[in-house]
Amino acid sequence: MRQIFIILLFSSFFVSCTFTQEQKVNKLIKEEMNKTLVNIDSYDPVEMQIDSAFTPYDDPTFLNDLKEMGEESKSLFMMSKDAEWAKSMMDLYEEMNMPYYRNQYLKNKEEYDAFLKTMKDFQSKWEKRMLSYKPLFDKSPSFVGYKVRHKYRYVNDGYQTVFGNMLFIIDKDIKHVLFSCDLERA
16 A cells, blocks of 8 residues: 555656646747847746647748748838839820930839839749649648747837737647747738
């Protein structure tokens, strides 16, 4: 009887020493935040939502491509503002018959045409990428790991307390971060 009691005592001790899923995720995210935050001492987790991640929508390569395409579309948006300006200047200079204005018209036309070409290239690239994901979307969903939405508070370089909001995709074994994205900047 005494031996059984001792065995139960030691086994309950060892079982209680294992980390829960949430503790493992917290540790992994804290390690990841150590890599990105300047003032890690001010890091204060506020909220964490853990959910299962399934392909195709939570696939890290798909999410990385979406992130990259989002960054490209932001730069394309900035280029569109310049293209609008070039187009309006083309309209202005088109009516005038002096050589200076003709040169200005041609310069703005080049800028506008370059934007149209970039836009066309972007659209074809986007369409090719989306078509390449069609087989991925046709498959049945499979478990990738966990997606974690993490809200935190920290002190930035300007000594202001600000909030951050990150999305993490973590592998099945909760050992590696497969994908991370700052949702405030996305």
